[in-house]
Amino acid sequence: xxxxxxxxxxxxxxxxxxxxxxxxxxxxxxxxxxxxxxxxxxxxxxxxxxxxxxxxxxxxxxxxxxxxxxxxxxxxxxxxxxxxxxxxxxxxxxxxxxxxxxxxxxxxxxxxxxxxxxxxxxxxxxxxxxxxxxxxxxxxxxxxxxxxxxxxxxxxxxxxxxxxxxxxxxxxxxxxxxxxxxxxxxxxxxxxxxxxxxxxxxxxxxxxxxxxxxxxxxxxxxxxxxxxxxxxxxxxxxxxxxxxxxxxxxxxxxxxxxxxxxxxxxxxxxxxxxxxxxxxxxxxxxxxxxxxxxxxxxxxxxxxxxxxxxxxxxxxxxxxxxxxxxxxxxxx
Numbered sequence: 001x002x003x004x005x006x007x008x009x010x011x012x013x014x015x016x017x018x019x020x021x022x023x024x025x026x027x028x029x030x031x032x033x034x035x036x037x038x039x040x041x042x043x044x045x046x047x048x049x050x051x052x053x054x055x056x057x058x059x060x061x062x063x064x065x066x067x068x069x070x071x072x073x074x075x076x077x078x079x080x081x082x083x084x085x086x087x088x089x090x091x092x093x094x095x096x097x098x099x100x101x102x103x104x105x106x107x108x109x110x111x112x113x114x115x116x117x118x119x120x121x122x123x124x125x126x127x128x129x130x131x132x133x134x135x136x137x138x139x140x141x142x143x144x145x146x147x148x149x150x151x152x153x154x155x156x157x158x159x160x161x162x163x164x165x166x167x168x169x170x171x172x173x174x175x176x177x178x179x180x181x182x183x184x185x186x187x188x189x190x191x192x193x194x195x196x197x198x199x200x201x202x203x204x205x206x207x208x209x210x211x212x213x214x215x216x217x218x219x220x221x222x223x224x225x226x227x228x229x230x231x232x233x234x235x236x237x238x239x240x241x242x243x244x245x246x247x248x249x250x251x252x253x254x255x256x257x258x259x260x261x262x263x264x265x266x267x268x269x270x271x272x273x274x275x276x277x278x279x280x281x282x283x284x285x286x287x288x289x290x291x292x293x294x295x296x297x298x299x300x301x302x303x304x305x306x307x308x309x310x311x312x313x314x315x316x317x318x319x320x321x322x323x324x325x326x327x328x329x330x331x332x
Contacts, residue, residue: 084157085155085156085157086115086116086117086155086156086157087113087114087115087116087157088111088112088113088114088115088116088153088157088158088159089112089113089157089158090157090158090159091105091108091109091111091112091158091159091160091161092158092159092160092161093105093161093163094160094161094162094163095162095163095164095165096163096165097165098145098165099143099145099146099163099165104139104143104149104161104163105161107135107138107139107142107161108132108135108151108159108161111132111159116130116153116159119132119134119135120132120153121133122134122136122137129152130152130153130154131150131151131152131153132151132152132153132159135149135151135161136149136150136151139151139161139163144166144213145165145166145188146163146164146165146166147164147165147166148163148164149161149162149163149164150162150163150164166182166184166186166188167182167183168180168181168182168188168189168196168198169181169182169183169198169228169231169232169235170198170199170200170201170224170227170228170231171191171194171196171198171199171200171201172200172201172204172206172210172216172218172224173200173202173204173206174190174206174209174210174216175206175209175210176190176192177190177191177192177193178190178191178192178194178196178200179206179210179216180196180198181216181224183228183232184215185215185216185221185224185225185228186213186214186215186216187210187211187212187213187214187215187216188212189212190210190211190212197248197249198248199231199248199251199252199253199254199264200252200253200254201223201224201227201253201254201255201256202253202254202255203223203255203256204218204219204220204223204224205218205219205220206218206219207219223256226256226259226260226262226280227254227256227262229260229280230254230260230262230278230280230284231248233280233284233285233288234247234248234251234288235248236285237285237288237289237292240285241289241292244292244293244295244296245292245295245296247288247291247292247295250266250295251264251265251266251276252265252266252267252273253265257277260279260280260281261277261278261279261280261311262277262278262279262280263275263276263277263278264276264278266295268303268304268305270303271305272304272305272320273305274301274305274306274307274308275306275307275308276291276307276308276310277307277308277309277310277311278291278310278311279311287310290310290315291308291310294308294315300327301317301327302317302319302327304319304320305319305320306318306319306320307320
């Protein structure tokens, strides 16, 4: 015999059914889950809430951090204003050859005893590197020989002036003497007599009158470019090998044969000269080292006029007609 359900049980079942229907109707609305479940931490809404909370925590303490930063800046400003190490007491000048150190120093002497900040800057880079742009420009405008001037504050209490001067690397025969040029082919000065220890580049056709401070105008500018590159190699060798003979002091003339092939003329004490045939290529430093070795060992090369050929794999010395025989050399 079947039992009848009580009215109380029937009412509970209807209420539970209604709740389930409400849950089903509410799916896809604001809360997609039944009320007995917690929202999933991987829903878009949960992610937005977590991101919002992170932003809130990140910016919650910014007023206090800002106050700390302002206090630190004020403390730093006080140090800059009152510590004696930030007042200039010493001015140093380095790098001068042709210019007078005392004259260069005079451009900054009004800074002695003053705080380092006035006159600093001129650009953002200069200010961040503690440089005085106005003083640098004054020095370079007054002295064309100065390629670059750096005036910088150095802690403590020092104003350091570093000068880079233009360097004479080559001499060219011109009307009235010799034009001494730098790496940019600018004429630094005109010398009436050969009172310089630089090689003279022969075979150059100069156009017009050479004047100091201007570019040297020649018929073939590639001659100057190729010769300047060769001179740079000679300077590099002399700086690297200070124990051997300095080639820049021994070579008195150079002449371009073709392209990067040159003759270097080295005078002999008893008269005449050695003509060194040399190519400016990747083996230049090796060839210059061999040349330096041969010049140092005077017993290897006859002290007679002739041609020393270093342009090939093997070096040969060919004396001028009737003065000896051909001698071959290899690198030491």
